Amino acid sequence: MTAEHPMVRLTGVSKRFTKGKETISIFDHLDLAIPRGDFVAMMGPSGSGKTTLLNLLGGIDRVDAGEIAVADHRIDGLSEGELAAWRAANIGFIFQFYNLMPMLTAAQNVELPLLLTKLRSKERAERVHTALSVVGLADRVKHRPREMSGGQQQRVAIARAIVSDPNLLLCDEPTGDLDRQSADEILSILQLLNGELGKTIVMVTHDPAAANYAKRVLHLDKGRFVERELAA
Amino acid sequence: MNDFDLVRKNLFRRKLRASLMIVSILIAFMIFGVLAGFYRAFTAGEDAAAADRMITVNKINFTQPMPIAYFNRVKAVEGVRQVTFANWFGGYYQDPKNFIMALAIEPNTYFDVYRSEIDVPPEQLQAFIRDRGSAVVGETLAQKWGWKIGDRIPLNSNIFSQKSGGHTWDLTIVGIAKGKAQHVDTNFLLFQYPYFDETRSFGKDTIGWMILQTTSPENNDRVAKTIDAMFANSTAETSTDTEKAFGKAFAAQFGNIALIVLLVVGAAFVTILMIVGNTMALSIRERTREIGVLKTLGFSGPRILTMVLGESVLLALLGGIPGLAIAALIAMALRTSLANIAPAFAVSPTIALQGLALMIALGLITGIIPALNAMRLKIATALGRG
Ligand SMILES: Nc1ncnc2c1ncn2[C@@H]1O[C@H](COP(=O)(O)OP(=O)(O)O)[C@@H](O)[C@H]1O
Numbered sequence: 001m002t003a004e005h006p007m008v009r010l011t012g013v014s015k016r017f018t019k020g021k022e023t024i025s026i027f028d029h030l031d032l033a034i035p036r037g038d039f040v041a042m043m044g045p046s047g048s049g050k051t052t053l054l055n056l057l058g059g060i061d062r063v064d065a066g067e068i069a070v071a072d073h074r075i076d077g078l079s080e081g082e083l084a085a086w087r088a089a090n091i092g093f094i095f096q097f098y099n100l101m102p103m104l105t106a107a108q109n110v111e112l113p114l115l116l117t118k119l120r121s122k123e124r125a126e127r128v129h130t131a132l133s134v135v136g137l138a139d140r141v142k143h144r145p146r147e148m149s150g151g152q153q154q155r156v157a158i159a160r161a162i163v164s165d166p167n168l169l170l171c172d173e174p175t176g177d178l179d180r181q182s183a184d185e186i187l188s189i190l191q192l193l194n195g196e197l198g199k200t201i202v203m204v205t206h207d208p209a210a211a212n213y214a215k216r217v218l219h220l221d222k223g224r225f226v227e228r229e230l231a232a
Numbered sequence: 233m234n235d236f237d238l239v240r241k242n243l244f245r246r247k248l249r250a251s252l253m254i255v256s257i258l259i260a261f262m263i264f265g266v267l268a269g270f271y272r273a274f275t276a277g278e279d280a281a282a283a284d285r286m287i288t289v290n291k292i293n294f295t296q297p298m299p300i301a302y303f304n305r306v307k308a309v310e311g312v313r314q315v316t317f318a319n320w321f322g323g324y325y326q327d328p329k330n331f332i333m334a335l336a337i338e339p340n341t342y343f344d345v346y347r348s349e350i351d352v353p354p355e356q357l358q359a360f361i362r363d364r365g366s367a368v369v370g371e372t373l374a375q376k377w378g379w380k381i382g383d384r385i386p387l388n389s390n391i392f393s394q395k396s397g398g399h400t401w402d403l404t405i406v407g408i409a410k411g412k413a414q415h416v417d418t419n420f421l422l423f424q425y426p427y428f429d430e431t432r433s434f435g436k437d438t439i440g441w442m443i444l445q446t447t448s449p450e451n452n453d454r455v456a457k458t459i460d461a462m463f464a465n466s467t468a469e470t471s472t473d474t475e476k477a478f479g480k481a482f483a484a485q486f487g488n489i490a491l492i493v494l495l496v497v498g499a500a501f502v503t504i505l506m507i508v509g510n511t512m513a514l515s516i517r518e519r520t521r522e523i524g525v526l527k528t529l530g531f532s533g534p535r536i537l538t539m540v541l542g543e544s545v546l547l548a549l550l551g552g553i554p555g556l557a558i559a560a561l562i563a564m565a566l567r568t569s570l571a572n573i574a575p576a577f578a579v580s581p582t583i584a585l586q587g588l589a590l591m592i593a594l595g596l597i598t599g600i601i602p603a604l605n606a607m608r609l610k611i612a613t614a615l616g617r618g
């Protein structure tokens with residue numbers, strides 16, 4: 001059934017960028033399926049198109065050809081407005097540099113995606129509290145980003161990504177800016193979200209130790225995937 | 233938290249910058265409020281002119297007299313509801329430098345023609361009509377000299393003299409006239425024409441000008457033509473015109489005040505527009521990445537456009553409203569000292585509304601370009617590489 005109805009399915013996807021007169025092809029007729037409940041680490045040389053792929057999956061960039069379906073829902077034909085609403089409901093993004101709003105507290109940062117829902121402020125507060133508890137920051141609600149360590153900021157960013165309960169989490173080098181210990185904390189949280197809460201996770205990383213937390217690793221090179229089983 | 237909280241927090245994330253912009257907008261709107269108040273004061277006469285009121289003056293110019301017999305003839309013209317007349321007295325009190333705006337008026341009809349502007353209590357009006365040596369004083373003038381009902385005022389004329397030789401008429405104040413609206417100037421003294429005409433040494437049976445009210449403004453033209461035709465080819469030809477047209481000619485000399493007001497306010501606003509517009513553009517550009525994040529989370533382009541415009545409009549209101557309030561306080565403080573030259577000096581509700589419209593326009597103009605840029609921003613570009 002998961003093979004029939006994967007979380008993510010790319011069919012014949014092509015993506016090109018035009019810079020001046022030059023056109024570079026990033027993907028040419030790429031196919032990919034990621035089952036529900038998977039935790040995929042994506043590795044590959046810099047410039048190989050990892051971020052571009054996440055952008056396509058998350059509906060913040062568009063394919064030049066081919067189809068993208070997430071949870072059996074085609075997104076390649078949606079308008080900008082439809083994509084925005086779809087992202088709010090279905091995708092959680094986690095970036096390398098946390099990307100929190102500096103003037104908002106941890107709780108307010110986590111609450112941001114809920115402004116797009118019809119939830120009452122009491123329900124919102126409960127959800128924010130739950131999300132911050134999952135990442136172990138229930139005691140830091142009033143802190144602003146600059147009053148927190150990198151690892152703590154990334155945990156706030158994870159709470160923000162999961163607060164509206166999306167099924168797919170897209171992480172672009174989430175530990176790229178963190179020390180080993182903080183990185184391990186973040187990766188454990190992602191593993192928990194995958195194992196306990198059933199979130200499907202696609203994580204781009206350069207770090208083989210980080211990739212070890214995933215269920216499988218995809219190597220992207222010259223626009224193609226090379227799958228390798230993890231060394232047990 | 234809601235979108236407005238986000239807008240507010242964004243605006244004040246750099247407190248010094250926001251404060252400086254608010255102060256400069258405040259100053260611009262303070263200038264606007266004070267100058268617009270001044271301008272209104274100088275053109276109040278024009279606005280106050282009732283559409284159905286006309287003035288008949290001697291055709292040569294309005295300082296030349298006309299026979300009192302004209303009064304009854306104009307009264308009989310069809311389409312005239314009421315007529316009254318007045319004569320300039322050239323009054324002063326105690327010393328020639330204490331000019332008094334004094335008129336000898338037809339006592340039975342004058343307050344009827346001006347009933348929409350001037351209010352005299354009925355019993356005081358009765359006393360005025362009954363007593364030949366009485367006077368009605370406007371509130372502002374009464375306050376200026378501390379005059380009360382029952383006071384006896386020696387009023388001098390720099391034009392007329394009494395048959396008995398003196399230049400002084402002793403008048404008893406029997407009424408205080410109040411303005412029915414803020415723009416009505418009550419810096420005047422009115423006394424009985426019959427008493428004046430009987431006692432003066434020259435000019436007997438002539439009047440200065442007539443003020444008439446038509447049954448409807450539509451009749452104005454016809455009435456004016458009939459009256460002026462009636463006295464054509466006589467020794468005192470007349471010219472009848474609406475009070476508005478009369479006031480306009482009088483206010484024309486203030487035309488350059490309007491221009492100065494426009495230039496000063498215009499210069500202030502162009503400066504503000506450039507400073508605030510530039511600062512808004514800068515602060516939105518600094519937040520490019522955050523706008524990209526908001527979009528990633530699912531905030532739509534139009535919603536982000538609204539938030540940026542909300543920020544620039546909020547900024548304009550936070551500066552503009554206190555600016556107008558300060559202008560209103562300045563107007564109030566200067567009101568008494570400027571009562572003689574600009575009695576209607578005030579930040580009126582109309583000016584406040586115009587100011588509000590100007591604030592919103594300023595906010596929209598300074599915010600629109602950054603707002604459109606933010607709306608169109610591509611997420612992938614905003615987030616950059618990494
Ligand atoms: N908006 C863009 N315009 C032009 N070229 C781009 C754009 N985004 C990415 N690229 C190019 O596409 C290639 C893949 O980029 P990216 O997906 O960021 O790689 P990775 O994340 O694997 O390092 C790079 O050569 C990059 O220069």
Ligand SMILES: [Mg+2]
Pocket residue numbers: 050051052172617618
């Ligand atoms: Mg990348």
